[in-house]
Amino acid sequence: MSNTDIVRQFTVGHDDDGVRLDRWFKRHLPQVGFAMVSRWARTGQIRVDGKRADVDTRLAAGQTLRVPPGGEQKTNAAGERPRRELTEAEIELADSMVLTQDRAAIVLNKPPGLATQGGSGMKEHVDGLLDAYVEKGPRPRLVHRLDKDTSGVLLIARTPGSAAFFSKRFSGRSAKKIYWALVVGVPSINDGMIELPLAKQPGTGGEKMHVDEKEGQTARTRYRVIDRAGNRAAWVELHPLTGRTHQLRVHMAAIGHPIVGDGKYGGQEAFLTGSISRKMHLHARRLIIEHPDGAPLDVTAPLPEHFANSLESLGFVESEGDFEVEAPVEFTKEDQKKAARQHAKEYRKERRGERRKRSDGPSSGQNRLSRPGKPSGKPAGKPSGKKPFAKPGAKPSGPRSGARSGPKAGPKPGPNTGGTPRGRGR
Numbered sequence: 001m002s003n004t005d006i007v008r009q010f011t012v013g014h015d016d017d018g019v020r021l022d023r024w025f026k027r028h029l030p031q032v033g034f035a036m037v038s039r040w041a042r043t044g045q046i047r048v049d050g051k052r053a054d055v056d057t058r059l060a061a062g063q064t065l066r067v068p069p070g071g072e073q074k075t076n077a078a079g080e081r082p083r084r085e086l087t088e089a090e091i092e093l094a095d096s097m098v099l100t101q102d103r104a105a106i107v108l109n110k111p112p113g114l115a116t117q118g119g120s121g122m123k124e125h126v127d128g129l130l131d132a133y134v135e136k137g138p139r140p141r142l143v144h145r146l147d148k149d150t151s152g153v154l155l156i157a158r159t160p161g162s163a164a165f166f167s168k169r170f171s172g173r174s175a176k177k178i179y180w181a182l183v184v185g186v187p188s189i190n191d192g193m194i195e196l197p198l199a200k201q202p203g204t205g206g207e208k209m210h211v212d213e214k215e216g217q218t219a220r221t222r223y224r225v226i227d228r229a230g231n232r233a234a235w236v237e238l239h240p241l242t243g244r245t246h247q248l249r250v251h252m253a254a255i256g257h258p259i260v261g262d263g264k265y266g267g268q269e270a271f272l273t274g275s276i277s278r279k280m281h282l283h284a285r286r287l288i289i290e291h292p293d294g295a296p297l298d299v300t301a302p303l304p305e306h307f308a309n310s311l312e313s314l315g316f317v318e319s320e321g322d323f324e325v326e327a328p329v330e331f332t333k334e335d336q337k338k339a340a341r342q343h344a345k346e347y348r349k350e351r352r353g354e355r356r357k358r359s360d361g362p363s364s365g366q367n368r369l370s371r372p373g374k375p376s377g378k379p380a381g382k383p384s385g386k387k388p389f390a391k392p393g394a395k396p397s398g399p400r401s402g403a404r405s406g407p408k409a410g411p412k413p414g415p416n417t418g419g420t421p422r423g424r425g426r
Helices: 021-028 034-042 088-097 126-133 160-171 247-254 263-270 305-313 333-360
Strands: 008-011 064-067 098-101 105-110 151-157 176-184 191-195 198-200 209-211 220-229 233-240 282-289 297-300 403-405
Touching: 021 034, 088 098, 088 105, 088 126, 105 126, 105 297, 126 151, 151 160, 151 297, 160 282, 176 247, 176 263, 176 305, 191 247, 209 247, 220 247, 233 247, 247 263
Parallel strands: 151 282
Antiparallel strands: 008 064, 098 105, 105 151, 176 233, 176 282, 191 220, 191 403, 198 209, 220 233, 282 297
């Protein structure tokens, strides 16, 4: 008798705590379709701890789930798709990338030139190597991505439950991502914030982004100059505060300092002469993120060979680049609700501003029309006098003044001069 011809019982695991019943089936019995699950629930054939359950019932760890016979076994015994046979070279590559791993996560140091996911004509990628990490449980899965030519920390979730956990931390901006980059020239602001909205560039099939102050999505990048090689190049630390496609690359090019080796956004100006590699110099140096077991996961990825050689050629000392950073804030459900309300409030405010601009028309000097039922004696608003994307007094850092912040980056202090430590001026 087949195991699909008898009543089955499952114990809800820790990773499935709080998941919907239909999502549980998609994870563990994907061969059973939603229509079948709905019919079983409607007729009372699915039981949770002996009680009837609906498709939207939330399961709790430790509960017993009764599943009736039915459904064709199209996958392996564990309910997963068959494991792909990897070559010895692929297994060796997969093993060489591992920085650390535990029951919930695998952290990789992705080399430059290896895509995170496959695409048209792309055979080798991280997603295709994940079968090398399968043990007895489900197949690991990606929870975020790095560009093909970007190296560094890449987090892989071992289970569906940990994937959901980590994805919420990335989408909720509580994960702290720190990148290192070499850029052409030296930003005039040593420690600044770039706030330039981004959108897909028309005519590129979505393969390229550009700054679009009218239709673009909000994008914010914090940067700090670690060190400089005269006026030729700078070594910078980057903190993406939003997660737009190619955000760091577009932002640095937009302020006139493209990432070294990034010809896509910097053109020929992105390449330095001499011994500096033509590969892109953008590296996901460190990731700090909350872990399902409680203690934060804090991982640092060593530099790829070409990046380390370029630092040495420019006279930079790698050990001077790692600054102390604060651990990510742990948000409660109430904090998340407050953040969602604040986001909705800001969005409504932006939409009101757009409607007012359209209603003003060319006569911007005239008073705005007041809304019906509201007093019209009060002026609609006053000009702030501030420049967009910049704090008062901040000097533009390139062709676009999207950067803002504090002190100017000056020359390195010499051995007999005072001042702040080299490259850390704030």
